[in-house]
Amino acid sequence: MKLLDGKKVASALDESMGKRVEELKEQGITPGLAVILVGSNSASSVYVRNKKRRAEKLGFDFQLIHYEDTVTETEILNKIDELNNDDSIDGFIVQLPLPDQIDEDKIIQAIDPKKDVDGFSPINVGNLWIGDSTIKPATADGIIKMLDYYDVKLKGKNAVVIGRSNIVGKPVAALLLERNATVTISHIFTKNLPEIASRADVLVVAIGDPKFIKANYIKEGAVVVDVGMNHDENGKLCGDVDFDDVLDKVSMISPVPGGVGPMTITSLMDMTIVLAEERAKKVNGSK
Numbered sequence: 312m313k314l315l316d317g318k319k320v321a322s323a324l325d326e327s328m329g330k331r332v333e334e335l336k337e338q339g340i341t342p343g344l345a346v347i348l349v350g351s352n353s354a355s356s357v358y359v360r361n362k363k364r365r366a367e368k369l370g371f372d373f374q375l376i377h378y379e380d381t382v383t384e385t386e387i388l389n390k391i392d393e394l395n396n397d398d399s400i401d402g403f404i405v406q407l408p409l410p411d412q413i414d415e416d417k418i419i420q421a422i423d424p425k426k427d428v429d430g431f432s433p434i435n436v437g438n439l440w441i442g443d444s445t446i447k448p449a450t451a452d453g454i455i456k457m458l459d460y461y462d463v464k465l466k467g468k469n470a471v472v473i474g475r476s477n478i479v480g481k482p483v484a485a486l487l488l489e490r491n492a493t494v495t496i497s498h499i500f501t502k503n504l505p506e507i508a509s510r511a512d513v514l515v516v517a518i519g520d521p522k523f524i525k526a527n528y529i530k531e532g533a534v535v536v537d538v539g540m541n542h543d544e545n546g547k548l549c550g551d552v553d554f555d556d557v558l559d560k561v562s563m564i565s566p567v568p569g570g571v572g573p574m575t576i577t578s579l580m581d582m583t584i585v586l587a588e589e590r591a592k593k594v595n596g597s598k
């Protein structure tokens with residue numbers, strides 16, 4: 312069994328991203344990333360802190376806009392309008408989930424698709440499905456980058472995605488399809504889930520249920536990507552896959568922590584650099 316070590320892949324990719332940032336700075340461009348964080352969800356605070364750390368390490372200008380969870384939708388929409396019009400910001404995101412009084416769809420739709428570095432706006436989702444996307448949702452893109460790093464072939468393979476969220480399940484299915492895998496999207500209401508999952512050469516699990524996937528869901532030799540971010544009965548971070556139970560059956564598996572999470576942040580950084588490179592082309596021509 313081989314570990315899909317997202318932490319290792321992320322630091323390998325950091326090196327080339329660092330070089331791209333240096334090249335941009337030589338042209339007078341510093342990648343600008345902003346994150347809007349609402350409330351005090353402890354997991355979101357950890358993820359945003361990690362994003363800030365990685366962005367600053369790469370030499371970005373990073374802005375954190377942190378609101379109390381009593382903030383109104385209008386205040387957030389006004390800030391989005393400001394960021395849409397701020398030339399020093401290449402991309403920005405609103406960290407999800409948002410408190411109940413805020414309409415998530417309305418917020419996402421207010422972000423200029425050209426600055427929507429999460430790739431969640433309807434235009435970017437459409438571009439993703441027609442296979443013509445500059446910006447790809449970070450977790451989905453991070454998974455593909457990790458599979459590429461470990462030379463996992465996707466063409467003609469059976470890929471099963473468990474989970475149909477807009478953040479992970481749907482975009483990862485689109486990207487697997489783009490790589491010519493035969494993709495099945497399944498979810499919690501899917502009948503005979505163990506049978507469907509155990510046909511997968513590549514199984515991506517994003518259901519948010521601790522250690523839900525056991526050995527009977529796994530095909531012998533499958534590559535398993537665990538997107539879950541849960542806490543077990545002892546409060547320890549764990550994925551949606553019961554790692555110890557499936558270990559003897561898989562050929563490769565991503566751990567939690569240290570698998571998909573760090574890759575999500577890597578891809579967000581990569582997408583921000585791509586947007587800054589586009590700005591550099593506009594500002595400096597094609598030199």
Ligand SMILES: Nc1nc2c(c(=O)[nH]1)N[C@@H](CN(C=O)c1ccc(C(=O)N[C@@H](CCC(=O)O)C(=O)O)cc1)CN2
Pocket residue numbers: 357358361404405406407408429449450478540548567568569570571572573575576
């Ligand atoms: N606007 C967005 N909101 C959310 C996204 C997103 O892509 N855009 N995805 C998830 C959370 N997420 C990114 O924001 C994310 C999740 C996990 C990690 C990560 O590094 N995990 C570590 C463990 C961290 C810990 O100690 O708790 C790991 O797996 O090793 C990064 C980003 C929902 N919201």
